[in-house]
Amino acid sequence: MNSNYKNPWQTHEIKNPYSNPWIKVEHATVTTPAGTPGIYGVVRFQNIAVGVLPLDDEMNTWIVGQYRYTLNQYSWEIPEGGCPLGTSPLQTAKRELKEETGIIAENWMPVLAEIQLSNSVTDEIGYSFVAKGLTIGASEPEETEELDIKKIHFTELLDMAMKEQIQDTLSLCTIFKVKLLLDQGVL
């Protein structure tokens, strides 16, 4: 549906005022779709956001609690990690699930693919998966991470999501879509 639409923005010059291993900021001078002069600051991500919702045979799942530096706030989320551009979101999902929860899963099903997390300013995209056929082992968190792990029933997680006790959008979007797929009998 979207292939016939041409880019109405013109870009004249791009500067790179900041970068670190995770993001690169581009400052562009542009002509807007209305034909007026303007600027656009784009935050380019070096990683894709990847989330996993594990489900055991009794419909239990596992969530991860961590302090989010950006918002100065504690946050419960589905297991998530960054996938370097050009590598496989599914491999990242498998690695992060194992590292954060110790879980290995036999069956993987895509839930979200190439969603745009904040497309007015960033080019960050996200993927998520449901993991089934679980074997529980020991977690191996990265050294910068201080994580709490909690096993809860999916019904309780959905309830937390509906009441906004989950605020991370990749988690919310995955939980809601998993519920709709379960209701459709697809999962």
Next chain:
Amino acid sequence: MNSNYKNPWQTHEIKNPYSNPWIKVEHATVTTPAGTPGIYGVVRFQNIAVGVLPLDDEMNTWIVGQYRYTLNQYSWEIPEGGCPLGTSPLQTAKRELKEETGIIAENWMPVLAEIQLSNSVTDEIGYSFVAKGLTIGASEPEETEELDIKKIHFTELLDMAMKEQIQDTLSLCTIFKVKLLLDQGVL
């Protein structure tokens, strides 16, 4: 549930390598939760993301198509706009719905409140609403915007969202939650 968790990060110095009217980039030298030295680049947003899903009595809704500069891609989304920090998301929702679609609504119900759009790097938060009791007028888009407006049935929009023909996460999360609220008889 989250109030007992203390910030395990220590911040030593913050620099501000870039800002424009929409974002401010902060580069912090930190000690990580593991006690190791590190850096954190945070993108602070000057606006809250606000979305509206209008619904008429026949369950029709309106979506907005625009070219997203950041991803070099055309995107269909629910009507959205930026709410300056400290002002009311609901007032922004009313203004953006009127500007983008020409619609005025009598009844407003919150769908998402203070969701975190990309909390590993940004502090951006989002709100969304369902708008009912609609009066249709003429749209008044901002001069930088070049928008297409489409009236479709909510069932068709949900189908687009499930098939990822909608990729904007605030839109997706709102559409999914509205479907769940409709199924629960709350909407």
